């Protein structure tokens with residue numbers, strides 16, 4: 001019988017064998033033995049490690065049932081690539097078979113070996129790979145899946161996508177696909193804020209590309225923080241499932257809901273601002289509950305340290321005026337809920353440079369009133385959402401103030417809560433609210449429902465249930 005030495009095989013085959021051996025936890029020799037036995041119909045090596053390659057459902061058997069889903073995961077070259085390894089596991093937990101593609105830059109951060117070991121699938125790196133391109137492998141990777149996830153999606157990769165480049169395997173797949181694409185951007189906050197990235201993001205959104213994040217937080221670069229952190233693997237995996245299996249039922253199915261949340265930051269100069277203690281938790285919880293109920297949700301939030309709720313379109317803004325423009329841009333909506341603690345005033349004479357201490361006294365800050373977003377939308381004659389809900393955070397005379405706010409702001413409901421420091425509501429996880437609504441049957445035209453103290457998530461679920469009931473009633 002002819003003798004065969006692995007050393008004599010060509011390099012591409014050796015590399016492939018090493019990869020498969022690592023994937024299956026065998027020596028290269030055992031891997032070769034196994035391949036030969038399989039070819040001869042003998043099955044797995046007796047007494048050896050069982051053949052562990054996960055099956056990758058083919059197109060004919062794949063349906064969008066959990067457990068039979070297929071994702072191509074493109075790992076871009078950024079420090080967040082290490083989180084993409086955890087994402088493989090999370091996607092698998094959500095029922096996806098995962099095939100990984102690593103860009104050249106990604107291989108500086110994670111190895112193909114790690115990606116293939118975790119996915120139990122061969123990992124792809126090269127557009128001109130003789131082992132897969134003989135049958136147009138990039139087309140298979142682009143189409144033989146239910147979804148393509150790009151994580152981390154770097155500024156460079158997004159720029160190439162926006163322009164339609166296809167000069168490596170990842171971009172060729174992205175150009176050749178007819179499947180939904182979900183990007184999880186990750187980059188330095190200045191890169192994310194750069195005008196070129198903003199243009200590319202807007203283009204990709206127009207092209208129907210879905211995005212999750214980025215979140216705000218600290219960066220790998222020492223001392224840097226801001227918007228640019230990749231969403232957590234759990235969030236990305238949840239969103240991936242949602243993209244392939246959108247919620248099919250729920251009382252708010254087909255309704256568009258707009259929510260504001262968090263504080264606003266009103267600049268004093270380039271480094272200082274006026275803000276308040278709002279955490280955004282209540283508004284985010286309402287957004288998540290509305291999405292859960294099947295609504296299409298847009299959340300416009302001031303600066304907060306919270307992650308995007310799955311399936312919600314999140315617009316992150318700084319100032320009241322930015323918040324108003326994003327709110328206007330999100331109309332029309334069936335319901336608008338204004339949970340943001342918008343700063344009442346902004347500085348009229350903000351410094352273009354950092355204001356310095358002088359011996360001659362204190363700087364004079366002139367304040368001007370911010371637009372009232374709730375009142376602006378509630379008083380619109382065109383495209384006024386049929387149900388407009390405001391919040392009243394008060395430290396005294398809660399119900400009286402809330403009733404007069406209902407009339408003054410022109411909204412339909414007010415969710416009133418006492419935010420005196422003793423209640424711990426501002427920044428806390430619990431809330432005690434009163435729902436105040438216009439009611440022609442009541443003696444003073446107003447109905448007050450006082451809810452017991454509950455978690456902000458429960459307040460959100462209750463509010464969403466009331467909204468669904470009101471829309472149902474309005475429709476009947």
Ligand code: C5P
Pocket residue numbers: 260320338339340341342343344370371372373374375389390391392393405
């Ligand atoms: O007047 P006050 O700030 O107490 O009103 C609270 C309600 O009005 C909240 O629903 C808040 O989101 C909204 N609001 C707004 N724009 C402002 C001030 C408040 O939308 N400039």
